[in-house]
Amino acid sequence: MNAPLIEVRDAGFSYGEHAIFRGVDLDVYSGEVLTILGPNGCGKSTLLRCIGGALALDEGAVRIENVDLSSIDVRARARKIALLFQDHTPSFPYPVLDVVSMGRTPYLSAFGAPSSQDIAIAEEALEQVGMRHLKNRPYTELSGGERQLVLLARTLAQQPAVILLDEPTAHLDFKNQVRSLQQIGALAQRGATMIMTTHDPNQAFLFPGRAALMRPGGSLAVGAPSEVITDELLSAAYGIGVAVLSIERRDNLGDLKVCTPWYNWPHKK
Amino acid sequence: MIKPRTVALMILLPLATLYVSLFIGRFAVHPGEVAHILLGQFLPIPHDWPRSVETIVLQIRLPRAILAMFVGAGLAISGAAFQGMFRNPLVSTDILGVTAASGFGAAVALLLSKNAIALQVIAFAFGLAGVGLTYLLARVYRATPVLMLVLSGVVVAAFFSALLSGAKYVADPESKLPAITYWLLGSLNAASVDSLKMALPPIIAGSIGLLCMRWMINVLSMGDEEARSLGVRTEWLKGGIVVCTTLITAAAVSVCGIVGWVGLVIPHVGRMLVGPDHRALLPATLSVGATYLLCIDDIARTASASEIPLGILTAMIGAPFFAMLLRKTRGAWE
Numbered sequence: 215m216n217a218p219l220i221e222v223r224d225a226g227f228s229y230g231e232h233a234i235f236r237g238v239d240l241d242v243y244s245g246e247v248l249t250i251l252g253p254n255g256c257g258k259s260t261l262l263r264c265i266g267g268a269l270a271l272d273e274g275a276v277r278i279e280n281v282d283l284s285s286i287d288v289r290a291r292a293r294k295i296a297l298l299f300q301d302h303t304p305s306f307p308y309p310v311l312d313v314v315s316m317g318r319t320p321y322l323s324a325f326g327a328p329s330s331q332d333i334a335i336a337e338e339a340l341e342q343v344g345m346r347h348l349k350n351r352p353y354t355e356l357s358g359g360e361r362q363l364v365l366l367a368r369t370l371a372q373q374p375a376v377i378l379l380d381e382p383t384a385h386l387d388f389k390n391q392v393r394s395l396q397q398i399g400a401l402a403q404r405g406a407t408m409i410m411t412t413h414d415p416n417q418a419f420l421f422p423g424r425a426a427l428m429r430p431g432g433s434l435a436v437g438a439p440s441e442v443i444t445d446e447l448l449s450a451a452y453g454i455g456v457a458v459l460s461i462e463r464r465d466n467l468g469d470l471k472v473c474t475p476w477y478n479w480p481h482k483k
Numbered sequence: 484m485i486k487p488r489t490v491a492l493m494i495l496l497p498l499a500t501l502y503v504s505l506f507i508g509r510f511a512v513h514p515g516e517v518a519h520i521l522l523g524q525f526l527p528i529p530h531d532w533p534r535s536v537e538t539i540v541l542q543i544r545l546p547r548a549i550l551a552m553f554v555g556a557g558l559a560i561s562g563a564a565f566q567g568m569f570r571n572p573l574v575s576t577d578i579l580g581v582t583a584a585s586g587f588g589a590a591v592a593l594l595l596s597k598n599a600i601a602l603q604v605i606a607f608a609f610g611l612a613g614v615g616l617t618y619l620l621a622r623v624y625r626a627t628p629v630l631m632l633v634l635s636g637v638v639v640a641a642f643f644s645a646l647l648s649g650a651k652y653v654a655d656p657e658s659k660l661p662a663i664t665y666w667l668l669g670s671l672n673a674a675s676v677d678s679l680k681m682a683l684p685p686i687i688a689g690s691i692g693l694l695c696m697r698w699m700i701n702v703l704s705m706g707d708e709e710a711r712s713l714g715v716r717t718e719w720l721k722g723g724i725v726v727c728t729t730l731i732t733a734a735a736v737s738v739c740g741i742v743g744w745v746g747l748v749i750p751h752v753g754r755m756l757v758g759p760d761h762r763a764l765l766p767a768t769l770s771v772g773a774t775y776l777l778c779i780d781d782i783a784r785t786a787s788a789s790e791i792p793l794g795i796l797t798a799m800i801g802a803p804f805f806a807m808l809l810r811k812t813r814g815a816w817e
Contacts, residue, residue, distance in 0.1 A: 297712040299709060312701065317713065327762060
């Protein structure tokens, strides 16, 4: 296998006295989609932010393309890594295209503004997520799902080596979840490298990439989704009963793996 | 993008208001005569007007009108930049305590019977010092979170307001106290070529600085963490915005006292005209702010036999206007 694009080595992070995770090692390879899942509060979002440089590790290091992340400045970092945040608070009603153009900021001088070439890149990014028709709409008026795709387009406009997605489907309904995942899948097919956190283990089955199950304290189980998302591992990580099933899809195009939590409720054996 | 018609309006409106301001007043001058006097400065045309009229137009009204325009433009662009940086439509230029600190500096200068220029220098210095103090207070973990800036600004403003009250309390109620009170109400009647020389450089420098940062202000308004992930050095940018707005506001307050509401209301008018994009909004606020304060000052010096303090008029016109805006938009951004 090639050298990993991102290497996380012995990473630790704590808020004051409270350690979130310790001794985390993770390799991410170019062109793969890695899904990080785990219970609330296990530190998966924190880990993602540390990989993205939004938070600084207390121990260990993150290297991207063999460069230590803490040694490069925010501009250089923003050309390598793009982050899609979970908790975006809309600000002013900027037109969608302006919001996507903000992805070009790491390529501008300190007092610069996007050129027509930058705007063309932004439009292309909007096209890729299928939102070009909304380019002149105020982004504050979009639905949650549409806004998420616009912000995804912004990460594409950054033309980074890797895109980090923090629960990209949080707060979205079924349809918008699938729409977002389809776009992410389409990007993956074009060779984008992505790391995604999710609260829904099922989503890992939808991608051909690897899954990483993060347990409280930060120990990771990494592997193919079918190896990581098992009754035993999930039950242990979440501390509840979890069943992983294989069901037949209605269109007969293969089986679909799903997992679901269970609890003490009368059910058929 | 912005229509050419809007751009033309933004350029012509302040100039037209400036021209009108030169011929209205207690001593009415014919518009044609104003045109002659202005052209006479550059063209060899016969000087067939009285010297006294030329003095009124060029020595009294012109400096005052220019000062009004620059102060209005400066306060408006500062307010717009702050509203973008703080992501809050209710933020104004005095949020970091510059106004209170400058006001106290001016009161001290008046207590010590300093001349006009010394007063401006002292008020300006106190304004800078006040914001400096706010910035230091807000600095935690090598960053200045926006919330910390706001809270520190409240603290510093309260502190300087208390000092100002103390200065008023010890001031001679026959002479010094009225002087301090009138100064705080704001007025442009001290405008002179000297005060222009004093106030214009910082206002111009600060405005150019903000104009240079206008795209980065868009990105910053997405929030600090997102802006950083987009490659913005947020601490430098916020520091730059604070320096520019403080230069402008301290200079404005030091020459004409406390002029409220311009920095709060004009950015909203600008957004109604050109939208929220700071690339268009900041230049638009320059134009609207200049026109607005010039109109207000024209009213201040013509509406009654004695001058009406500016602070009273900007609030009396600004507050109902803002109330109307709030009702119309129900508190939304646009």
